[in-house]
Structures are given as C-alpha cells and as structure tokens.
Amino acid sequence: MYNASCSVLQTVIKEGKCAQRGEENKAYDDMTSFESVFVLHIMIQILGITNDLCQALQRKSQDILNAMHLVSNTKILIQKLRDDGWENLLQQLLLFCNNHDIEVPNMEIHYIYGRGRFRQPKDRVTNLHYFRYDVFIAVIDSQLHELDFRFNDEMIELLSLSSSLDPKRKFQNFTADDIYKLVSKFYPHPQLDSLKSISDLCRWLAETEKGEIYYLIDRLVRLVLTLPVSTATAERAFSAMKLIKTALRNHMEDDYLTDSLIVYVEKGISKEFDIDSIIDEFASKKIADHC
Incomplete structure (x- = not known):
C-alpha cells in the first residue's frame, strides 16, 4: 500500500499539471x-x-x-x-x-x-x-x-452487572446477587428502602402508579403473589373432586368433570344460582327441540 501510494504521487508529479505538481511533491516529501x-x-x-x-x-x-x-x-x-x-x-x-x-x-x-x-x-x-x-x-x-x-472501573462494573439482564441464551448470566448489587450501588431509591416484602412492592407500584409504566414488573409481582394461593386452591379442588370418583365418574366425559370442578371452585358464584330457574331453562330448550 505504501509503495503504491508513492508510485501514484510520483506519476502525478511527472505527468500532472503545474499546480498539482507542487502539492503532490510536498505530499510525496511528507510521506517519505x-x-x-x-x-x-x-x-x-x-x-x-x-x-x-x-x-x-x-x-x-x-x-x-x-x-x-x-x-x-x-x-x-x-x-x-x-x-x-x-x-x-x-x-x-x-x-x-x-x-x-x-x-x-x-x-x-x-x-x-x-x-x-x-x-x-x-x-x-x-x-x-x-x-x-x-x-x-x-x-x-x-x-x-x-x-x-x-x-473506567465504575463503568466496567456497571456494564458487567447489567449483563445479568441480557436475555441471550434464556438469561444464562442472570444472578440475583448481581441484580441486588446493581440496584443498591447504581440505582438507589429512598422510597424503596422502606419496602420489606413483595406485597409492599406491589402496593407501592399501585400507589405511585409506577405499575402503569413498568407494567411487566407489576404483572410479574402480581403473578408471584397469586401463584401460591392459586396452586393451593387448585390442589384443594382436585382433592375434593376425588370424592365423586365412583363407577359413574369413570364413564363421565372430561367436559362434565371440568364443569363440575368450576362450580366447586367458584362457590361464591354458584351459591347465587337458582336451581329451579336452571331446570326451567333446560326444560324450555327440550320443548323447543321437540317443536
């Protein structure tokens, strides 16, 4: 590359115009x-x-x-x-x-x-x-x-800790300790210091309307809070359904069992049902089908 550049400058010096020769001659002297x-x-x-x-x-x-x-x-x-x-x-x-x-x-x-x-x-x-x-x-x-x-050292530490939030390879670099250190050192928030539990965090997100801005975090917090309750409720419901596991149950269709489970789980709603009105509803449909 160096030889080619010098060769081009020498060619321009020999064959170029007078104005070009002066500039190229200086460029050639500087380059050499x-x-x-x-x-x-x-x-x-x-x-x-x-x-x-x-x-x-x-x-x-x-x-x-x-x-x-x-x-x-x-x-x-x-x-x-x-x-x-x-x-x-x-x-x-x-x-x-x-x-x-x-x-x-x-x-x-x-x-x-x-x-x-x-x-x-x-x-x-x-x-x-x-x-x-x-x-x-x-x-x-x-x-x-x-x-x-x-x-600098602080910037390198910040970027290194932030790598825990990198979604590549299903958050392979994620560690809770790095997230805690990242928040406490680089993003301290006085109002968050008084929060002692996830419930407090959920309440704070609602009161400050931060949940609307960070809606994914709000959704995650609510999921974490409701998951244990939902799991326990589902386990109790399935345990109760074992009581009707009889010879008749073995011939039931899955849809019928699912409907029964919904009625058992949603006891508060099912108590408001009027059995007579339900019977009348099905009876009217049967009459309409025959007509």
Missing part, C-alpha cells in the same frame, strides 16, 4: 519523511491492538461481558507496548527505512523542528528523546487516557 513513517508504524501497532475491541463494540448483537474483557485486555496490551515496545518498533522502522531509501536521522543529535529554511531547534532535546517520549509515549498515553475515560 522519517517522521511520517514513524507515525504510520505507531498507528499500525495501536490499531492492531484495538481492532478486536472496535469490532466487538460495533456488533449489532452485543456480548457485554466479552466486550468488557476485551477492554481490559486492550489496556494491558497498550500498556505493554508503552513499556516494552519501543525497541521492537525502532527495529521495524529502521528496516523499513532501509528498504525504501528513507533517511534516518541521528538519534543522538538535537531534534530540529520543521524542514527547509525555517528549521528551529525544539527545546534542545535529542531526536531519540523526541521520537520516544514526545511522540511514541505521548500517543500511547493519549490512547490509555481515552480508554480510561470511556471505560
């Missing part, structure tokens, strides 16, 4: 300078480390825990590049410059800022100090600072 090549090599190193993290964060289907692990690993690898990557980078850079006939400055002399007639010494530092500390270390520190700013 040691500083530009040095910056490109730093970019290759850093982008190679952060590529996996960038790809993970851009996916439509996010895996929060995996992304947080990649953030931590990326920080470690960038820090390792800062501490131990200079010598390897310098060797690769010198080899590249030798292969492409790029002039390598003497690292022991003072760094000169700019090119041409306006060259000025920069703070009396050597080329080695400038390229290693003012460029290499400074760029890496900037990347680490950006990662720490966007993904």
Whole structure:
C-alpha cells in the first residue's frame, strides 16, 4: 500500500499539471519523511491492538461481558507496548527505512523542528528523546487516557452487572446477587428502602402508579403473589373432586368433570344460582327441540 501510494504521487508529479505538481511533491516529501513513517508504524501497532475491541463494540448483537474483557485486555496490551515496545518498533522502522531509501536521522543529535529554511531547534532535546517520549509515549498515553475515560472501573462494573439482564441464551448470566448489587450501588431509591416484602412492592407500584409504566414488573409481582394461593386452591379442588370418583365418574366425559370442578371452585358464584330457574331453562330448550 505504501509503495503504491508513492508510485501514484510520483506519476502525478511527472505527468500532472503545474499546480498539482507542487502539492503532490510536498505530499510525496511528507510521506517519505522519517517522521511520517514513524507515525504510520505507531498507528499500525495501536490499531492492531484495538481492532478486536472496535469490532466487538460495533456488533449489532452485543456480548457485554466479552466486550468488557476485551477492554481490559486492550489496556494491558497498550500498556505493554508503552513499556516494552519501543525497541521492537525502532527495529521495524529502521528496516523499513532501509528498504525504501528513507533517511534516518541521528538519534543522538538535537531534534530540529520543521524542514527547509525555517528549521528551529525544539527545546534542545535529542531526536531519540523526541521520537520516544514526545511522540511514541505521548500517543500511547493519549490512547490509555481515552480508554480510561470511556471505560473506567465504575463503568466496567456497571456494564458487567447489567449483563445479568441480557436475555441471550434464556438469561444464562442472570444472578440475583448481581441484580441486588446493581440496584443498591447504581440505582438507589429512598422510597424503596422502606419496602420489606413483595406485597409492599406491589402496593407501592399501585400507589405511585409506577405499575402503569413498568407494567411487566407489576404483572410479574402480581403473578408471584397469586401463584401460591392459586396452586393451593387448585390442589384443594382436585382433592375434593376425588370424592365423586365412583363407577359413574369413570364413564363421565372430561367436559362434565371440568364443569363440575368450576362450580366447586367458584362457590361464591354458584351459591347465587337458582336451581329451579336452571331446570326451567333446560326444560324450555327440550320443548323447543321437540317443536
């Protein structure tokens, strides 16, 4: 890619118009300078480390825990590049410059800022100090600072705890302890501190009309409260129906047994029925059928 870009610039310099030649000649000089090549090599190193993290964060289907692990690993690898990557980078850079006939400055002399007639010494530092500390270390520190700013320890903990609410694989990562810690640390609510039971929570949702906003939570709470009662009622009803398990019961149809069970369970409603009116209703239907 580098050779192709240089070849295109050289072609434009030779065959292009005068206005283009000046601009392309400057672009070619910048591209073939040691500083530009040095910056490109730093970019290759850093982008190679952060590529996996960038790809993970851009996916439509996010895996929060995996992304947080990649953030931590990326920080470690960038820090390792800062501490131990200079010598390897310098060797690769010198080899590249030798292969492409790029002039390598003497690292022991003072760094000169700019090119041409306006060259000025920069703070009396050597080329080695400038390229290693003012460029290499400074760029890496900037990347680490950006990662720490966007993904600090508190943010990573928040996202990691939130992964318990991820519906993937039927809430495989769900743990009650993580939910409790998530709510108590990141979403404290003074009014909820006084609630001692699920019944209190259900009452609070109704009084504050929060149940209309968080209707799924309200429905879940009501289901949790009614399920034990409904289960016990159903068990008592089925136990009572065993009393009519006779020879006649064995020849009953399922619909008849179901109707009998409904009448037994809904005793309050069935007591209001008038037996005589029911008999008259069926008698009138029988007469109508014969007519």
